[in-house]
Amino acid sequence: MKYFFVYIIFFASVNYSFSQEGKHISRIDSIKLYVLNGKSNDSLLIADTHYEIGEHYRSKALLTDSAYYHYEKAEKIYKSLRNKFGIASALYRIASIQRNEKDYLGSEVNSFEAISLLDELDETYNVNEKKSFLYNNLGIVFNELEQFDKSLEYHNYSLEIKRSLKGIDKSKIDNSLNNIAFVYKNLKQYDIAIDYYDEILLNKNLIKERPDFYALVLDNYAHTLYLSNKLERLPELYFDALKITDSVNPKGYNSIIINQHLAEYYNNFNDKVSAKYYAYKAKNIAKEYHNDDLLKSLQLLSKIEEGNVAVKHLKEYVKLSDSLYKSERLIRNKSARIRFETDKIEQENVRIARERMWLFIISVTLIITSFLVYLVITQRNKNKELKFIQQQQETNEEIYNLMLSQQDNIEEARTLEKKRISEELHDGVLGRLFGTRLSLDSLNMGTNAEAINTRSQYISELKTIEDDIRKVSHELNTDFVSGSGFVDIIKTLVETQTKAYGFDYELKTNDDINWEEASNKTKIHIYRIIQESLQNIYKHANATLVKISFQVKNNVFCLKINDNGSGFDVNKAKRGIGLKNINSRVEEIKGDLSINSELNKGTTITIKVRTD
Template sequence: MTFSSYSQKKVYLKKIDSIKKDMSSLHVKDSIAYANAHYNIGRLYRKSFIGDSSYYHYQEAEKIYRNLDDKFRLAETLYGIAVIQKNEKDLTASELSSIEVITLLESLIETNRVLRLKSSTYNNLGLVFGELGQYEESISYYKLAISLKRKLEGNNRINIDISKNNLALSYKKSGEYKLAQDYYSQILENENLINERPDMYALVLNNYAHTLYLSKNYEELPDLYFKALKITDSVNPGGYNSIIINQHLAEYYNDKNNKDSAKYYAYKAKDIAGQYHNDELLSSLLLISEIEEGDVATKYLKEYIKLNDSLQKNERAIRNKFARIRFETKQIEQENIKIARERMWLLIVSVVLVISSFLLYLVIAQRNKNKELKFIQKQQQANEEIYNLMLSQNEIIEEARTLEKKRISEELHDGVLGRLFGTRLSLDSLNLSNSSDAIKARGQYIDELKTIEQDIRKVSHELNTDFVSGSGFIDIIKTFLETQTLTYGLEYKLGHDDTIHWDEVSNKTKIHIYRIIQESLHNIYKHAQATLVNISFKLKNNVICLIMNDNGSGFDVNKAKSGIGLKNMKSRINEINGSINITSEKDVGTTVTIEAPIT
């Protein structure tokens, strides 16, 4: 956040001149007074956003406070340095300075001023990690800051709301829009905020509106943006916050394909941002290049690239200047240097020990993992051998069954049926007798023999039909699915094409298909959180097509890493000259398609 006006900057600079005049009358030995003067000058320069001058005076104050071993004032000074480093994008240095502040404060009694400084430092760390895009860490530091601010004496609601706004911003940037909206709503519930701090109220309202926009909730838009802009302009016309609101309005109208309004607010944001020549001018130029078309878009894109390079060079120059200032500060006591070195070596040794322990743990864990994988591989090989034997045994049994049926069929047809046929002929010849009773009796016997003959032919035909041919493998799959889905708590549907002659499919192909189904079910149970899996077998151009799909959570196929299970599936399908294709959609499910030639 920048100063509200240039007049305020002039006030700060006048105060600096006054302090510098007072310093000339101080006695050289009055170290505390000198340190306090440097600190106050550094703080006023920081509020005026003159980073290099502020940094220099803070460094001078730091040197004296270190010599005096005044931990609290040293912590205050380092906090000021950390804020400057953060503002000038020297984020790593700001993090280190902030951590040193926390370390110093931890050794002090927890007074109100210690808590206040510690909460501000945690808030600064939240800002640093937010700039780095590490939102998880940023959120944790903001929460620490809020918890400490709640312990402070007096009414600290505004101060807490500032950290809540920062926290909500990190949630927004990390995509946690619901949480961001909750925190913004908490701030806006303060009915006095719009009167006490209208600038902050407008800032929070704009952030809340932008969160709604990002979450595709346009019901209250763009009215909330206009309300925030009106309040901002009434407090500080053409101020820093109005840049952001105009950018958000441009984004909104561009998304709605209202190009005229989008251009109007985008150029308005650029014109205001031009007064500051900072990151917001950079983002305004990029926004215009996205809204405009043709040569105009190219022009602003080039301006964006040029300004981006300029800002980066400027940031590097400032960081280098900070480094030179720090390098030139050489008057810290030798005792403190010695302690710092001892701490550094202690830290190095600790880090080495931690890293060594971690590497040792990784080696041991990897060995155990390798042993486990070898055991699993052996188990899989054993299972495959068992399954091979099972299939071979089924084939032997099936072959024996077929031979036995054929033998019985031939026996019935050639033996019993032949004899019955001969008997019927004999009875026919006896039917020449003129006795009515004899004719009637023999006729009954002949009809009965015909019936027996037809029954025997029917049985012979049924026995000679291999009615279980090809059903063995599907039965095995069905039995496996019933057992495994019951264990995993899944429902399943199995469909198969009766035209597939599984007897013609090699055992190797059937084993790999069986194992692929097994691995897919395991993955569904472990990762997908599904309730139903559909499995179907189809035959297309002499190629078996296996399709498995679930109603699970799905995943991003492009980003997902290939685990051992998936690698095994691909290896198996390659061994039978087949192909595998996996498609998935989040919250819809995953489909695995396997194609394997019969021969």
């Protein structure tokens, strides 16, 4: 009696659709015999039958929620049996339905769950083939989400697995190649997409074996040529694809897309008559589906038509968009409701779950205890590491304070020595020169013109010497520019490291920066950032020139470090210890860090810190 209610509903609604399907009839007869009469203990048979019923709905394009319902039922029974391959197969079908209904998150979750289950099984042909289907589904999902790099990653996984399977149907490999080409087209990497389409079209038997797929590939190939502005073979390729697809299914999905592409092509060349013809043709076929293709046709017509007609199509587009959104949400809600209803089967496992409860509790207790022990050990290690870093930081600061203190002592001694020399020159040498000049001047009493002229020259020269000494005295008595000690330390660091690393440097400083007002902490971090940056450039950049500049503008201090090295992709590169250290030091002084890099052009690190 446990499946009686479900199957009464099922046979009342779908029994007629299996009248010509001998295999399914045998399964239904089995269910009638074993389930409705309450004599069945073969859960695997029931699960397999649910799966086959779901396959029937899917293959015959009947109600999606009916297929979804039976896949869910099959999944639950497979779970009770711990049949991992059965669970994965049901989840794959559920994920496919969710993808078609735009429940991309649900499709992604179920696909990964199915792959995880298959990873636990031996790598048989069926297991690997099912994996390839799941990765293909993930590739389509991420393409729809416009995460094209991820999409390519999973499509390539799928293709790799398919190519490793001996005797696999070539059509399945072609499907993956077409999907990969489609993603590259979305990425606007048209030449790569064209190469994939060419690989598919090399099969001369494809048009006979799979004419509908051949038309799809040919249309995608033609549209890629159009997007890449390679128009020599257009629109003939579109017409070839349309002719083939009309011969197979004139009102099918491929026909809609090809007519849309033709309308787009003619509209681009301002052939409004042809553009309208194919656009309306696509719209009329799409009406039967009432889906996104009809949306695209209405949007296309709103661009091709003019005036009120264009506005009319645009309004229809908005109305249909809202309607489809509500329908998709309703379908997702219905799927959730079906999942909730099928969860009832799990109630049969309550008794077994209770018997295993103590084992579960003990296991969980052990896991939690182990986890807590791990946390304690990990936290202790982290504390030791943080303590070491703190000690290192304090040591760095102490060392640098000693450097600054020593530099101040040197500057003070230098200033005192200059002052002493200045006083010596002023009071001693200048006094004597002044006296000599007066003596010569007083002797300038001779009437001999030559003697007078000679003495005058001596006197003039003594005046010149006097002025020069006074000038030297004044310069020696002038103190150094404030903060030049820190700049000298930076210059010494840069000179030493660039010489050791073997590249040139340019160091530009701004005299407006008052380093005396900057805290030792700030100067320590600036010193270490420059040191770390030079080390990173030496290790990774292969640079020949490094430019370092200090500037102050609008109370913002700016440090720029630029090299002409190989560069790297900032978005993809993993941040190493060097970059983490730099970022940590910038955060310590409450600054902003930006890194700009181009391959083969170099890298620029910019650090900004407010001075107010």
